[in-house]
Amino acid sequence: MKRRKLALGTLLLVIAALTLVFASASSGSPKASTPYKVAFIYVGPHNDGGWSQAHENGRLYVQKMLGSKVQTTYKENIAVGSQFNQTVASLAAQGYQMIFATSYGYITPQIAAKYPNIKFEQATGTLVAKNVSEYFGRAEDTIFLSGMAAGYASKTGQIGDVLAFPIPEVVRHANAFALGAQYAHPGATVRVVWTHSWFAPAAEKKAAQSLVSAGVDVLGQNVDSPATGQYAESIGIPWVGYDSDSSKFAPKSWLTASVYNWGPYYLKRIEEAMAGTWKPGFYYGSINDGFTKLAPFGPGVTAADKAKILAVEKKIENGTFYEFTGPLYDQSGKLRVAKGVKMQVLKGGTNSLYGINWFVKGVIGSPKG
């Protein structure tokens, strides 16, 4: 007993001593200029080859454009909840003035109220408050286009989609993917598997394997890593990515992907914050302002198919085409959106883009996970 106490006491003493040594070796360098400090929180690794990497590219863009006027950092692999709150506390202590939380569930009304002087921006959510903005983009448009590429590439009309969580964002994207595939390949089905994680390469690969063994001959995804693509490459079937241009992970299988260009939005918001004109709001970017776009096509897309996809892209740009226009039927064949009715972003409950909880006809799997 005594020895243990002694040992513990010593351990504490050593730590205290080390602390003192480092405290005295303090490096209080005076700050020459005070750059505006902005932090980005990532749900996965900054180089995940997908979602977080797209945000990281946005951060690097801002740093490049504003140079020494800003100081940016990121925190990766941050869990929702107490770990996020802890990270915000440490960023606040270091004088960070603006925080981009790049996944839903991070920012709570409590944390926003606790740090009234920090400007929070959260991707994909709807929580707008005095110091909280929400931002995202119409990926459904570009996902529809990438779904077309999948539809053209499929011989059997059976396509697979690896999905993260049974939430409206993912359901909406999977629906857009299926609608695009069916547009290109009438009667095509999209079989889905849930991984219950944004970034889980092992689970994503397993999901892709199970889809292929169920008979699909093209893979798509709404998860953050390129594991699905790597698997597709290994067995030689086409793949549609998501978030980032990940063609280098599967050069032969790569068809295209809906990608985000977060940089210009980040630049605009940070400049506004620095100028004092920042206002909270809900921003929904699109193909027109360059927020979302289609990644370069891979070798599996023929020139003829490319032309057809780009023709629809043109129509989306000039507003003559919108994939979520009725009639839209759900999996059971029930009419959900009447002919000619366009689904809205926030209004319409479960018939809105942000509230949709049902799969369109031709999707195989449950939208409840």
Added chain:
Amino acid sequence: MRISVEQRLRRPRWLTVAVPVGSIVFAFLVAAVVLLATGHNPLPTYRELFDAAFLQNQSIDQTLIVATPLAFMGLAAAAAFRMKLYNIGAEGQMYLGAITGSAAGLYFGGRGGPAPFPIAAMVVAGMLGGAAWALIPGILRAFFKTNEILTSLLLNYVAGLLLTYLIFESESYWRQTKGFNASVFPTGKPLPHNAVWPGWTLHIQGGLTVPLGAFFAVLAAVVLWVLYKRTRFGFEAQVLGDSPRAARYAGVRMRRKILAVMAVSGAIAGLGGASQVGDFSHALDGDPNGLQKIGYGYTGIVVAALGRYNPFAVVLIAFLLGGLENAGNTLQGPSFPAGLVGAIQGIILFSALGGEILTHHRFRITRKTKRVAAAAPEAVA
């Protein structure tokens, strides 16, 4: 030359001082090499680490957020490991405690009544939930001799899926179903105000809130200490751990003891789960990217081992490791990869645990080669 490891018959007193000191110093030296190799200056890095963990404004406040669950998890592991019952399931028992604890909070918090009541109900429900989950591997071990390491570990995954199911894949009692925001992304139903656990705010370090759960953790440590040091129950459990046959001979009821110890261990983990909801998240956190991503239950095993299953040491180690974890998030960034943070934390933990072997064992170097050489000429002749 041969190196052999032998058990020490006698432990010199200086060793109990030298080993932990040596281990920590060794860890910082090795980590310094790693830091230098990756182009970082070790001294400012260490300074930043201590600053972020314990010194700078609100650092202890943040450290306690990690230390509190780690203390519960460490105590849960220590309670079972003491009897050589390897309950790896504190993680899952914590989830169950969070589920039952938040159910009690939601149910009793909403109906008025005196403030301490919903909180007391959460504590009891959390402990019961954790204990019940721990009793599954307990019963399997006691009656069917199933290895509790495997069953308790695998039940963690089951508990995690249950947690996710309740919030993401069903419209359960725990899920917030009102409002458009709740339909955009699934969240837990927030606890009513009188079920939120109060903290004790100290006006030092720019505001330091000691969560109620931290007091419960210390209380749990005291109870555990009394249980194992001052009661027949604890004595029997330890004898059973050290020598099941001797315990049997002395009339200790094996099955009962296994069940009781598992229940105690699970109850502590479950209380940790209730504290997660009451102290921190204020709603059931079913996000696989939230509580489940952190893995307090697994780190708790390390905490228990470093504290040598002594409840008070476990609480202390939980505080130190909590600081280390907290500092990790402060250190990481573009110029300091998260993997490097993990490597440094790993080196410190590994050295601290590895050093233990030196207090119980010693290395003996025997020069076998000389004797062989001496014997050789005879053989030739």
